[in-house]
Amino acid sequence: MPWNEPGKGSGNGQKDPWNKGSSQPPDLDEVFAKLQRKLRGIFGGNTGGGSSGGGSGSSFGGFGIVAIIVVMLWLLLTTPHIIDEAERGVVTRFGEYVRIAEPGLKFTWPIPVERMYKVNVSSVRSVSNDGTMLTSDENIIAVAYSVQYQVVDPMAFLFQVRNPEEVLSLSAESALREVVGANKLNFIIGTGRGAIGADTRALLQGMLDRYQTGISISNFNLGDVKPPPQVKAAFDDVIKADKDRQSFINEAQAYANQVVPEARGQAARILEEAQGYKATVTAEATGSAERFELQLNAYQQAPEVTRDRLYLDAIEGVFASNRKLLLDVSSDGNIFYLPLSGGDSTNAPLPPLRSAANTTASESAAGRNTADNAARIRGREER
16 A cells, blocks of 8 residues: 555554554655755854854854864865875975975975976886977978986976976987087998987087976987988988998908908918028028137138138039049059949949059040139138
8 A cells, every 4th residue: 555545653644554553754845945044054054043142152163173174175175295215295385485205204384385396207207209400411301209317306397497397308309409410420420329329318408407497308209300302312322232232341340351361371471481591591691700700810820721721622512513534644553433422423434443553645635724723722821
């Protein structure tokens, strides 16, 4: 049966299934009406009942409670501050810088007396940009770059410049234009990328320090270096030619590394041979000089004997390799021939054996002529 069906057991003649013979709860409309009256009483409204003095006291008490709650919330939200390990807090008092707050739980005067600005000083931030620039040899190139930086001075980062990241971006472009304008195209696109980045980083850091931005440059990365589309084909040909040139240089260097050691080895061998020849010739000359001095001393002591000895040595040296034989036919008896010389005597014909008895007059005359020639040679030497 419906809950509001008339029946017995309720004061208003209705049968309520939730009310088992007890008093009826207030209506929802009445509850909301009472709540509205209380709120109006707290904020100074007229509740419609009681004296005017009691209404004023109730309004003042409600406003005080609300004010206290608001003040407590204001203090709770603006006084304590939790600063992370990677952050630093910049505290200002009526807009003027006061101090730097370290990590941890910190307290300040409530806003607007003091304010705290948190700045992350540990993270590495990045700014990227690109632009068209002119080199020193009047070539136009499109350069992309990125700058990585950290905040080292939170106060300067917040208050010395209006927009630190914009200042950083403009300063980086200006520094890169200056460095690119001082170098040639082949150096920039070739081996000079590292040098360009280092020079730009140093120049940019000097500019930011003069501006007091509180920024420290961690790295300056030079990205793609490309020519404008109108000259890209010619630019690619230049790059290909430069690569070919470098390849030829490498091949020549490899050939030089192979040939030069061999040439140095040959030069060292020739020098060693020359040193050996020098030592040999010097030793022979020294020996010859010493022998000559010994012969001179012997000649000074016994001129006749030394002269004959030198003559015989000279004649022996002259006829040592001669295939002809000179025989003393004036001696008696047979003469025996023994092939004891170092020459090739196997094919040489043996001379006839002669004695003094069968020597002809012509041979005797030849022997006398030989003796006379030897005497004349000794006479010339004596003179």
